[in-house]
Amino acid sequence: MYENEAKRKPHVQDIETFIQFGTPKSTFVKKILVDFQADLVLVGATGLSSTERMLLGSVTEYVAQNAPCDVIVVRSEAWNQKKKTL
Template sequence: MIKHYQKIAVAIDFSKQSMKALDRAILVAKDNSASLQLINVIDTKSFGSVAAYDPDYAEQQKEEHVTKMDGLKNEVIAAGVPVVEVIVKEGSAKEVLTELTGIELLICGATGVSNIEKMLIGSVAEQIVQNATCDVQIIR
């Protein structure tokens, strides 16, 4: 039996893979008449040590990401998904994406913008598959 999803989230890091995930999320949301959350996580853990951390840089990044995400929201609405929410958070993508509540399906790209992190720490997608409390769809 195929599950009917009401609330779907898609992880966006602006990589090619996450844009493919967004395309798939639009299709799935339309097929299910579901709402769609566009989620972007600004990885503040990659900013370096606390001494070198510049809060102005984080705020600038957040403003830029919110602007980009609002543009994507408008594209998603134009594509036929009427209920779209944008969420931009700071922290670890692995933690934020596996702690989402109220989501029935999380869609994300197989790889993101950080191949170095994938080699050193393990991929975000792998962590999501192992730890998410909802269904997960990984897009190549």
């Protein structure tokens, strides 16, 4: 879905889609970032409450603390509070 949308943008040149199985936290940090030799990760914060974070854990927090490269965390409205813009 996002790949097709990105391909329509004139400034987007290279798109690669891949699927990895595993837990999001460790798979992203230990497999994807290492395979891509990333210099920077841009990750969004979901806006979970402290109780939800305690029960579910925070992928964003795990990535920020364990990534082998720099991480920028972007905060915005919680995904379920966003208005549909498309």
